[in-house]
Amino acid sequence: MSDRYLALAQSPLGRQFFSALNLPAPPRLARELQAYGPQPLAGKTALVAGVPQARHRTTLEAALRGAGASLSGDKPALLLFDASGATGPAELKPLYAFFHERLAGLPGGTHVVVIGRAPASCDSAAEAAAAGALSGFVKSLAKEIGRKGATANLVTVADGAEAWLGGALRFLLSGHAAFVTGQTLPLTPPARSLKPGDCSRPLDGKTALVTGAARGIGAAIARSLAREGAHVIGVDRPQEEAALQGTLAAFDGKPLLLDVTAADAGERIAEAAGQLDLVVHNAGVTRDKLLRNMPEHFWDMVLGINLEAIVRINEQLLAGALAPQARMVCISSIGGIAGNAGQTNYAATKSGVISYVAALAAEVGKRGMAINAVAPGFIETQMTASIPPANRFFGRRMSALLQGGLPEDIAEAVTFLGAAPLSGGVNGVTLRVCGQNWLGA
Numbered sequence: 001m002s003d004r005y006l007a008l009a010q011s012p013l014g015r016q017f018f019s020a021l022n023l024p025a026p027p028r029l030a031r032e033l034q035a036y037g038p039q040p041l042a043g044k045t046a047l048v049a050g051v052p053q054a055r056h057r058t059t060l061e062a063a064l065r066g067a068g069a070s071l072s073g074d075k076p077a078l079l080l081f082d083a084s085g086a087t088g089p090a091e092l093k094p095l096y097a098f099f100h101e102r103l104a105g106l107p108g109g110t111h112v113v114v115i116g117r118a119p120a121s122c123d124s125a126a127e128a129a130a131a132g133a134l135s136g137f138v139k140s141l142a143k144e145i146g147r148k149g150a151t152a153n154l155v156t157v158a159d160g161a162e163a164w165l166g167g168a169l170r171f172l173l174s175g176h177a178a179f180v181t182g183q184t185l186p187l188t189p190p191a192r193s194l195k196p197g198d199c200s201r202p203l204d205g206k207t208a209l210v211t212g213a214a215r216g217i218g219a220a221i222a223r224s225l226a227r228e229g230a231h232v233i234g235v236d237r238p239q240e241e242a243a244l245q246g247t248l249a250a251f252d253g254k255p256l257l258l259d260v261t262a263a264d265a266g267e268r269i270a271e272a273a274g275q276l277d278l279v280v281h282n283a284g285v286t287r288d289k290l291l292r293n294m295p296e297h298f299w300d301m302v303l304g305i306n307l308e309a310i311v312r313i314n315e316q317l318l319a320g321a322l323a324p325q326a327r328m329v330c331i332s333s334i335g336g337i338a339g340n341a342g343q344t345n346y347a348a349t350k351s352g353v354i355s356y357v358a359a360l361a362a363e364v365g366k367r368g369m370a371i372n373a374v375a376p377g378f379i380e381t382q383m384t385a386s387i388p389p390a391n392r393f394f395g396r397r398m399s400a401l402l403q404g405g406l407p408e409d410i411a412e413a414v415t416f417l418g419a420a421p422l423s424g425g426v427n428g429v430t431l432r433v434c435g436q437n438w439l440g441a
Contacts, residue, residue, distance in 0.1 A: 039068025266316025361428025377434025
């Protein structure tokens with residue numbers, strides 16, 4: 001369903017109307033739905049600064065040039081600040097100065113990335129205080145600049161993970177991450193030796209499986225993975241055969257009809273797919289009722305599809321169906337972070353996914369694999385189109401970007417996390433794709 005409020009805000013008459021009444025006007029986001037290519041930041045100007053002892057400035061500049069960005073020019077659309085060398089709070093003053101003098105004339109659609117260290121990895125309490133301050137700074141900055149369609153995110157870099165900065169920047173500084181803001185992306189060195197590869201077609205020759213692929217977010221994920229070179233196997237219920245065939249026909253994907261809650265679902269997937277490089281657990285349902293009114297079968301259905309199936313299928317696939325550097329991506333939700341009345345079953349599964357991903361990361365990391373999650377916010381889908389108009393309106397506006405996301409926004413995040421050349425330093429992470437929704441922020 002289209003957002004008429006957003007459309008009105010972008011019209012010439014609407015802009016005058018919104019300005020006269022001082023109404024919040026959601027910006028038009030500059031999404032990028034084309035393949036990454038060798039230089040996804042071509043045509044963009046970047047400005048890089050940092051604290052005096054910045055650890056990664058040279059790496060940042062080299063990564064930007066490699067992605068096609070220019071490091072000279074007026075009104076840069078990409079602002080990067082390396083605060084990773086700050087040994088105490090006083091050394092963050094350059095962070096204030098850098099952004100203070102640039103925010104008044106900030107171009108719409110600017111992408112900001114701040115680089116820091118994970119507080120737990122710091123050498124002193126003072127250094128941890130400075131590192132921890134970056135999260136609050138970035139979250140607040142994102143809310144200040146969101147009305148311009150601008151984003152701000154923090155990347156924390158553990159020792160030995162510097163090589164993965166380039167892939168993270170290609171995502172966070174491009175339209176592939178237009179609905180990702182106010183978030184922290186931690187980079188850690190892979191447990192096994194894994195080097196960044198070709199980012200221009202990061203899934204070329206890989207086999208990817210997507211559950212719930214017939215329509216909506218699952219269909220968008222399948223299209224995005226295929227765009228980056230993956231051979232996609234789409235899984236859905238037998239009742240969705242026609243829709244699944246229609247989705248996959250556009251890129252010669254392979255359909256697999258099965259119920260993910262079946263006891264042997266993982267074994268049937270392994271038999272049909274062979275060795276998998278990427279598994280995306282997208283299948284999910286809602287059955288909302290206040291807990292006092294919730295029938296038992298509502299609980300069982302949601303837990304069975306949204307959580308139990310993921311655990312069971314992964315256990316079966318880990319027995320031998322996954323490639324040596326395979327990646328898994330699970331779909332969580334901000335509902336699992338903030339909770340919601342009438343969704344005790346759904347929120348339980350989505351928070352369970354977050355804990356499951358964090359707990360399994362070390363085990364799969366030892367095998368050279370990775371598992372991560374994406375937590376969508378309000379996304380324009382068939383499900384959200386059916387909620388009451390007032391709830392839909394406020395759901396769209398409750399974010400720094402003043403709008404709901406699109407299925408393609410989730411697909412882009414899944415593609416990033418599923419492509420080892422881009423996100424090889426990310427493991428055990430849940431990335432919120434919510435426009436910095438107020439829930440759970």
